[in-house]
Amino acid sequence: MIRAQGGVWVPRSAWQAWPVSSQQASRPDRRLELQRRALASLASLPASVRELGDLFAGHGHELALVGGPVRDAFLGEAFHDLDFATSARPVETERLLRSWGDASWDIGKEFGTIGARKGDVVVEVTTYRTEAYEVGSRKPAVQYGDTLEGDLSRRDFTVNAMAVRLPELTFVDPHDGLGDLAEQVLRTPVTATQSFDDDPLRIMRAARFTAQLGFDVAEDVMAAMTEMAARLEIVSAERVRAELERMLTSRWPRRGLEIMVYTEVADVVLPELAELQQTVDEHKRHKDVYEHTLTVLDKAVALETGPDGPVPGPDLVLRLAAVMHDVGKPATRRFEAGGGVSFHHHELVGAKLTAKRLKALRFDKATIKDVTRLVELHLRFHGYGDGAWTDSAVRRYVTDAGPLLERLHRLTRADCTTHNQRKAMRLSAAYDDLEERIAALREQEELKAIRPELGGEQIMEILGIPAGPQVGQAYKFLLELRMERGPVGQDAAREALEAWWAERA
Template identity: 60%
Template sequence: MQTVAAALDRLGELAASPTVARLAAAFEAGGHELALVGGPVRDAFLGRPVSDLDFTTDATPDEILAIVKPIAEAHWDIGRAFGTIGAKIAGETVEITTYRADSYDGASRKPEVVFGSSLEGDLTRRDFTVNALALRLPQLTLVDPSGGVEDLVAGVLRTPATPEQSFGDDPLRMLRAARFSSQLGFTLDDDTRAAMSTLAGAIERISAERVRDELSKLLLTGSPRGGIRLLVESGLAERVLPELPALSLEIDEHHHHKDVYEHSLTVLDQAIDYEVSRGNLDSPDLIVRLAALLHDIGKPATRRLEPGGVVSFHHHDVVGAKLARKRLRDLRFDNDTIAAVSRLIELHLRFFGYADAAWSDSAVRRYVRDAGEQLERLHILTRADVTTRNRRKADRLGFAYDDLEARIAVLAEEEELAAVRPELDGQQIMALLDVPPGPVVGEAYRFLLELRLDEGPIGADAAAERLRAWWAARGPAA
């Protein structure tokens, strides 16, 4: 947290930049107010990088367009219905929004847009006091009607209005509270936390797409664990991601197993560490983090109490993959993300057999083939899934996975393993067997693929000879 003087100096430097200075001059010349608002002002106080430039004004969307057109390289009005105009000015992208006074009618999934008349009124309708800060331009006057600077110093999230009113106006703000608690490392004040629990059911008024976006932003923070805990403890997770609180399985005195909920949070933490340290993915990676958080959601449905105090979760990988696919589909995630996350969950146990007995080259090839494009993410998830406090066991698993990755690298160099495919394609199969397109071609292709996985590259001539032998043994009429 920077001092007020240091933050104002940073904001002064920002206001002097070509983009902000040009905008401020244009709005002043047009007889309208303009203020830098929200995240950029907050981050100046926190010493964080300022990326997005958000402005607010008393000008209507039409008036905003008239002001920015002469000075913008490009402009767009996709958010016009909500009072927002976007533009690119002096090489930077900005958004300018008319003063707002949104409210919900208690039933609609979208806010009713009502334009406001003052900067102070606009700020008091925002989600949290730390985001209800503005810098009037070009005067460089800080506007803080709700004590946001004091809350920044204290590291507290609090709503400008009562939390009941704020969350009633937009229930999505409860999810934003969880996200900002992780993103900023802040705690919620008692009234705000209590209101989240009381009003948790109101989140069902919010569209799945908005919930999805906010959950994704939470997972993409540097340390999402605290925000996830807040969702579970408030009851919000029960409404938007019920598989998560279900991981808190009852543990009786006779049957012992690790706390699956705590284990999942630890796996998420460790997956983030691997994601960053390995450096093979663009970080943050949403697919890795979703898979880490959800990898054991099949356990509640498969939990069995066995004789001798053992708890089993047979096939929880397969069940979990199905549950994840359904939940992510309900949250309107895209098909590629759904497929990737569910595949990782389905495969996350595959490695543990390797630690007990080294695999053949054939088994290693199958591991790579089945992972496909998700291989690096599977490496991360599998390593992160080792949370045992038994150092000898953890080291044994770590060394085993090091060995597996080394073997994959060697085989990949020898065989172009990432693109394992039969040495004859469909056209060659049809010509060799003198068959038309149909199921038999797929059957032959699978035979050749298994041959390739079992024995590695044997050459097209040898593959053709083996295919003829398979065909003769199978019989065309089979």
């Protein structure tokens, strides 16, 4: 037996008799399927979770599974996190979790959250709470609440405002999150304006859940996103970046970006993307760069590989590079005398804009470096099909890309969005040829680790010089020789080095 509406879980045979509102009745089959999935998922909860519910109840406290795990149970997805809400205050929660688990931690205690592990089961338990931003603060102020219903009312969206009480497994849904889950729409438990005013980061979460779940956003939520987008400026860059990362690595990142641009949230968070709309040319002299960018993102996602491939998805670096690869175009667009349009050096301008934006969003140095480099290199391939590259040029392409080569392959292929099938086939064939040449050269020369035939110690011995800048200059000369001529052998390298040294002398 499980409890459902009004507080009583009904047996499976009675599910079809559940009363539904006129709004919910539009998708009764969907509702029923969600209920079946939830029953199967909740039946698989580990026994230790039931024990935890008994423990809290035995000490006079409420405990409920809340938020994402409940939503995912209805969607039939595996539990990734087990988040609970409780009437117990953090000190009591910590005491109970220590007696239940093998280990516990209080890293989130200031927000009322205590974590614990028992075997393979990891849980986080948070005291019922409400939170809102104080004037001038970049962090939300937390206040503890007294009821589960009050705790659910402060959550971001109705689909995340459902709970299952333990240990009796009572389903609690005061805001009809199940109905919105069936309708695949994001609504807020309270008015959207109040919700976003309490925590402006929920504006970004709306975009993230659109990308993650593939859901639509209710009209009042979209209106509030537009009206209150500027409120995101009081949220720390780290929190905004975390939501942006989760959105971009979701299943449908394009949906999230589109809603951000449509509601003007991108003007605050990712203005370089929003500004691509300025390149729309009413005379159709060039393609719509904004739509092109979204298409490149879709194609790049499709080119990601499985976990054993060279670019396992979701790959944040590749996806960020796809989003940012043309952000230099608005600043470099020029209308030429003959009616053409140029964007000279937009890849270099775009790389600088990309680095600046990612730094502002507090991305880590490695991500900034890699994404910026891909933006800078994304045009390097163009022209390959017009004239054969020398082996030296191919080596430089590989060397300049370094560990980003496989991502660069995918970004370059994704960047071909032409509707001209003949041109698309020609570009694809040209890149196939380039990849084949890279593979052949790599096999011949171990291209991934190009080194001169003579190392630093040998250079010093041959030239009779001590360690210092001259050794580095000689090494660079030999590397250039290696790039230009391929493997020449140590004897030929020595002769070339001595001749170079004699000319300098």
